[in-house]
Amino acid sequence: MVKTLRVPEATVTRLSVYSRFLERLDRNGITTVSSGEIAEGVGVSPAQVRKDLAYFGEFGTRGVGYNVKDLMRYTKKILGLDQKWGLILVGAGNLGFALCTYKGFNSRGFSIVGVFDNDLTKIGKKIAELEVLPTEKMPEIINKYNARIGIIAVPPRAAQEVADLMVKNGMEAILNFAPVALNLPEGIELRNVDLSVKLEILTFNLGFRSAQSL
Amino acid sequence: MVKTLRVPEATVTRLSVYSRFLERLDRNGITTVSSGEIAEGVGVSPAQVRKDLAYFGEFGTRGVGYNVKDLMRYTKKILGLDQKWGLILVGAGNLGFALCTYKGFNSRGFSIVGVFDNDLTKIGKKIAELEVLPTEKMPEIINKYNARIGIIAVPPRAAQEVADLMVKNGMEAILNFAPVALNLPEGIELRNVDLSVKLEILTFNLGFRSAQSL
DNA sequence: AATAGCATGTGAATTTTATAACATTACCAC
DNA sequence: GTGGTAATGTTATAAAATTCACATGCTATT
Known part of the structure; x- marks a missing residue:
């Protein structure tokens, strides 16, 4: 025990x-x-x-x-940061681009090893030194770099589908930037980063303050 | 009472x-x-x-x-979302760009009304329909749009200085994306969005799980 | 009109988390 | 060495958040 x-x-x-x-x-x-x-x-x-x-x-x-x-x-x-972590990212929009180039990840031992998108206008484009790939290439990249964590940076409606694909390809943990609740099998670690929630806490507090001073 | x-x-x-x-x-x-x-x-x-x-x-x-x-x-x-909120943003890097174009803000009544940077190579560039301005223009924009909330998307070392400037210009609330603890006067609402913290929770949990299965 | 069914609203119990207070132990000066 | 100082580690206390359980009140049906 x-x-x-x-x-x-x-x-x-x-x-x-x-x-x-x-x-x-x-x-x-x-x-x-x-x-x-x-x-x-x-x-x-x-x-x-x-x-x-x-x-x-x-x-x-x-x-x-x-x-x-x-x-x-x-x-x-x-925290598990005595090793390097390879991450894959799905969603090559502006947010995905920002995450790929975010220095705060690298300085903590994270590096994005694959960027995927199914938008044909994005595939083939370069982000930093990475080429945006179609999601079919996901297994190959995951295997090559031993990635265990995936980042979702796609619009809300596509997020669940991407999550399912990540799980199917063996990802053990997911960081989700899409503002929806994802449904994942037991045992997959999931955390959400919701960019507007914290803003709404601020507006709540600004309003609450005025209300109390009445 | x-x-x-x-x-x-x-x-x-x-x-x-x-x-x-x-x-x-x-x-x-x-x-x-x-x-x-x-x-x-x-x-x-x-x-x-x-x-x-x-x-x-x-x-x-x-x-x-x-x-x-x-x-x-x-x-x-x-939540205070029965009104529109004008936001100003400092830091026209990749993250700032992503935040400016992030649809999740608009759909909740937030709109970024001013983007500032002191990097001369960035000033004058356009993000969406907004021109990147030097921080000297901050008071003017804040006044014009009645902005009360500021977003910080600059590197850690510049964040405190930007925060001070925002407070000086009357901002009542700050959403900070720089991974540092900011020092603000009493009464200013502050929330931090730390992009790597949630990743580290994931790596902690992945490690912890292996440790327990020993 | 009376009754059965259902989902809310809420007060109490439980669990969790944070604070405070204190006992312990290492170091330094003499 | 011995005693004073300082900051940790830990136990006890308090506060906060969540869960539970049920009474309340609305709706629909007969």
């Missing part, structure tokens, strides 16, 4: 943020950091930082703090 | 998702829907749907369900 401690997703999210903050500290030559400084730097409480880290082990030294380089490595290891 | 019920942000997030789901139902000519059907459609529990809606009033009919058109209008009203 494995000791199975459930890690809250919010903890994983924050860990990702800590990890990048640590990279920045490291780039700036800082060698030691306290939970309070991390907290300050990313906008949470010091207790939260320590609690989050405690899910995974003891990484600090009492009375001193954390070694930046070490903690950075640990966090990246925990 | 105003009855001040705090609405969880997760509730607002889901409301936004419900709202778009209802739009889809409406487009498909569906007139009535139950909490169970909404739940099924967006991937939450029926009780969750009812609880979320209960923060804002009673919108359904017992034994029947919800009128799709009405509930759609209510949710949009609650």
Whole structure:
């Protein structure tokens, strides 16, 4: 029986943020950091930082703090970023293009190894150094680069179909930018990035504020 | 004294998702829907749907369900989407370009009314029908279109400076795509969209799964 | 008009998450 | 070495969010 401690997703999210903050500290030559400084730097409480880290082990030294380089490595290891990840992307529109060229992915060990689209006007075009391919080529590319994660950047109506295709071709995780709820078999990891939801939180709050000041 | 019920942000997030789901139902000519059907459609529990809606009033009919058109209008009203919102965007890179042309914003009443960049090679270029302007023109555009929300799509190191400028020019809310924690004065609404965090949740889960099957 | 059926709205129970408080341990100065 | 200081790791407390269960009230049918 494995000791199975459930890690809250919010903890994983924050860990990702800590990890990048640590990279920045490291780039700036800082060698030691306290939970309070991390907290300050990313906008949470010091207790939260320590609690989050405690899910995974003891990484600090009492009375001193954390070694930046070490903690950075640990966090990246925990997140699975001690390896390179090849991603495939379907949807060679403007969003797909932006994602392909997004530096934030590369700097964290992600690289897009295949871009697909079924729009004949897009196939053959180049994005960065990648040629846009028809989805029939998906198995070949996935196999060649051992890709396990797919990104969906197509319009909403096409998203489910693309998701099904990805699953059929063995993808284990999907990052979906289309604003629809996808139906996937058990065991496939799915996360949605909804670009307008956060905007709507902002408008909600702007309205709510006015309502309260009446 | 105003009855001040705090609405969880997760509730607002889901409301936004419900709202778009209802739009889809409406487009498909569906007139009535139950909490169970909404739940099924967006991937939450029926009780969750009812609880979320209960923060804002009673919108359904017992034994029947919800009128799709009405509930759609209510949710949009609650989210502040019964009006048009003009947005300004700083950062005319690939991401900025993608956001400018993103249809999901327009369909929810958002329109980008100004695109700014201080890169001389970008100023003057056209994105959709908008010309990229230097940030000095920001006050003029903000005033002309009554913009209250700004989007940051610049590299991390420039983000804080852009945020400060937006605040100085009267922006009340900021949607930040740069992967850094911004420091803003009290009262400014801030939400971050971090494109790589969700990917790292996926890689965490993929790794975690393998670890557990050992 | 009465009754059966159904889906909402809601208060209570449970679970989860975050905060706070404290005990522990490493380091440094003397 | 010994004691003071500081920041971690952890336990306890509080808060928040979700789920559950059911009473309420509308509709349709007989």
